[in-house]
Amino acid sequence: MLAGFQNVTFEFGARAIVEDATWHIQPGERIGLIGYNGTGKSTLLKLLVGQYQPSSGTVERSRTTSMGYLHQDLLSFDTEESILQVALGAFERVLQLEKEIEELGHELERTGDEKTLHEYSDRLHEMDTLDGYSIHYKTEEVLQGLGFANADLHRPYKEFSGGWRMRVLLAKMILQQPDLLLLDEPTNHLDLPSIEWLEKYLLHYQGSVVIVSHDKYFLNRMVTKIVEVYQQQLHIYTGNYDYFEKEKAIRVEMQQKAYENQQDYIRQNERLVERFRAKASKAAMAQSIMKKLDKLDRIEEAGIERPDIRINFRVDKQPGKVLVELHNVSKAFGDNVIIENSSIEIDRGDKIALIGANGKGKSTLLRIIAGVEQFSQGERKWGHNVEESFYAQHQLEALNLNNTILDEMKECGSQMTELELRGLLGCFLFSGDESDKKIRILSGGEKARVALAKVIVSKANFLMLDEPTNHLDMHSCDLLIESLNRYQGSIILVSHDRYFVAKTANKIWEIVDHEIKEFKGGYEEWVAWKERMAKQELENKKPEKKPETVKQADNKQKQAAPPPPPPPVAKQQQPGMAIDKEKKKELQRVQRQFQQVEEQIAKLNLRKTELEASLADPSVYSDKTKFLEAENGYKKADLELTGLNKQYEQLFEKIMELES
Ligand SMILES: Nc1ncnc2c1ncn2[C@@H]1O[C@H](COP(=O)(O)OP(=O)(O)OP(=O)(O)O)[C@@H](O)[C@H]1O
Numbered sequence: 001m002l003a004g005f006q007n008v009t010f011e012f013g014a015r016a017i018v019e020d021a022t023w024h025i026q027p028g029e030r031i032g033l034i035g036y037n038g039t040g041k042s043t044l045l046k047l048l049v050g051q052y053q054p055s056s057g058t059v060e061r062s063r064t065t066s067m068g069y070l071h072q073d074l075l076s077f078d079t080e081e082s083i084l085q086v087a088l089g090a091f092e093r094v095l096q097l098e099k100e101i102e103e104l105g106h107e108l109e110r111t112g113d114e115k116t117l118h119e120y121s122d123r124l125h126e127m128d129t130l131d132g133y134s135i136h137y138k139t140e141e142v143l144q145g146l147g148f149a150n151a152d153l154h155r156p157y158k159e160f161s162g163g164w165r166m167r168v169l170l171a172k173m174i175l176q177q178p179d180l181l182l183l184d185e186p187t188n189h190l191d192l193p194s195i196e197w198l199e200k201y202l203l204h205y206q207g208s209v210v211i212v213s214h215d216k217y218f219l220n221r222m223v224t225k226i227v228e229v230y231q232q233q234l235h236i237y238t239g240n241y242d243y244f245e246k247e248k249a250i251r252v253e254m255q256q257k258a259y260e261n262q263q264d265y266i267r268q269n270e271r272l273v274e275r276f277r278a279k280a281s282k283a284a285m286a287q288s289i290m291k292k293l294d295k296l297d298r299i300e301e302a303g304i305e306r307p308d309i310r311i312n313f314r315v316d317k318q319p320g321k322v323l324v325e326l327h328n329v330s331k332a333f334g335d336n337v338i339i340e341n342s343s344i345e346i347d348r349g350d351k352i353a354l355i356g357a358n359g360k361g362k363s364t365l366l367r368i369i370a371g372v373e374q375f376s377q378g379e380r381k382w383g384h385n386v387e388e389s390f391y392a393q394h395q396l397e398a399l400n401l402n403n404t405i406l407d408e409m410k411e412c413g414s415q416m417t418e419l420e421l422r423g424l425l426g427c428f429l430f431s432g433d434e435s436d437k438k439i440r441i442l443s444g445g446e447k448a449r450v451a452l453a454k455v456i457v458s459k460a461n462f463l464m465l466d467e468p469t470n471h472l473d474m475h476s477c478d479l480l481i482e483s484l485n486r487y488q489g490s491i492i493l494v495s496h497d498r499y500f501v502a503k504t505a506n507k508i509w510e511i512v513d514h515e516i517k518e519f520k521g522g523y524e525e526w527v528a529w530k531e532r533m534a535k536q537e538l539e540n541k542k543p544e545k546k547p548e549t550v551k552q553a554d555n556k557q558k559q560a561a562p563p564p565p566p567p568p569v570a571k572q573q574q575p576g577m578a579i580d581k582e583k584k585k586e587l588q589r590v591q592r593q594f595q596q597v598e599e600q601i602a603k604l605n606l607r608k609t610e611l612e613a614s615l616a617d618p619s620v621y622s623d624k625t626k627f628l629e630a631e632n633g634y635k636k637a638d639l640e641l642t643g644l645n646k647q648y649e650q651l652f653e654k655i656m657e658l659e660s
């Protein structure tokens, strides 16, 4: 084992993050650490590296395990060095050897003595074993993979934005090749090509990797194990994200069924108690049933706890038909031309997604539109009554860490009273005292919620959103999509999340050859159109044209008719009978049967509880055959139990009848 938790409990004040959690990280594992925003994923990584101490239990770390830990706080690192130098820092020993070899070489030239020669060749040998001559090549390869152009490699680190700095640090970390790599949301700062590159790189990584991520696709391709932080517990699933989703649904369903069965059982017994109670002769029986119920180990309802943020973008005023116009706008950073002589407009009702690789200038264009970026030529014009709000990239870094959440909201200049602001923050799950939390201690997702709340306060009719889904958990992301669809105003957004773009945009913008190209349609239509264009181009190049193949019509499946409602159960009225010998015998017989059924029910309930426990046992659920066996057993017991319970009730009715 490389590292892990043994019965670890950790709290922030009165708030428990995990209770009695156990998790062992084995060599060669690729684990996705997931959970809703604020559940404690980043905190767990800090526990693993020893930045926090558990309040009970032990954090285990083998002394020989080397760890690399990528996280947001690294953004405070700054240096004059070039990014290549920073990344090369991964090879400390090799860099030192390079220096020593150079010095020894000079000395050798001067003195030519034997001792120096020995030292010199020793160093050369070590350099060789460390594969030291390829470090420059390796470093450049990784930096390029993460999206850096060759020309950038010698530019100073401090000239780069937060997102790009994170990439440099990520490059350095993976070049160090630690035994355990802990990556806290590494994809937040990457565009699609870089994410794909990182996926490929990590798939062949020698050490173990723990990745915190809210990106389903990334997790599906990357990990073989999922650890979910949920309700202060760590739930381990041996599979990728899809497997986790299915498995979790099964586990929840099982628990819910078990809960419902138990509730049925309790209700039935309570009814019996009520009835028995009315009869003096049956008071003892009622007592014993009540005792039995008291002893019952209650199963909890499986109700899913989800952070339902309530995002409700409101519009104060209606704008004119055209919101913004760009006229022959040109923008370049030195030799790097972003757009040239470009003209375009945004109309009321547009929901535009600006897509394409990083470095093409998406954020720059958004900033030009927002009016916070200078441009060399052309004109930008606002329409009438436009009230805009800009959610800039790395918006979270713009929050004042020393403010409380409430202060941060007060500072954005809305007319809202403190009470109203607290109400709004409640919608973003900061209720009561929580709005007095300092921004400094908030999790990534919590900061994103504050930034979103600030956008909402503005009641703008035009939103400019740069990577708004970064840091948000998948559920919150879905809620954001819903609210953007309800939003009455217009939007332009930048996102590398294909799902998000597909669900929100009705127009696609792309920067091609320094011009803004507009496609009037959603993302899926755009993809189809792109494919058609590519095909056409290919066919134009071919000497002969093939006849177009006829597409098969989709077979529309007929919807299955709903099952007919069950026939109403006829109630049978039994005429009363006089007590005689026969009847007494019958009563005894039924009572015996009643007891037997009761015993059987108790046994089956026990069996069900055992099976339930085994379903939650990692050695069972990670083994498909064992799991299916247990699951079938469970279902069977469940079915049998329903039958028995019915029988139990019927027998009871009979007893009542015979006794009357
Ligand atoms: N130093 C601290 N003192 C008190 N509370 C803290 C501190 N640091 C974090 N928290 C709180 O603990 C909770 C867990 O934070 P953490 O950053 O671990 O969450 P996370 O799972 O990484 O969330 P996200 O997905 O948003 O990144 C949050 O509610 C956060 O506000």
Ligand SMILES: [Mg+2]
Pocket (backbone or CB within 6 Å): 041, 042, 043, 184, 212, 443, 444, 445
């Ligand atoms: Mg986090």
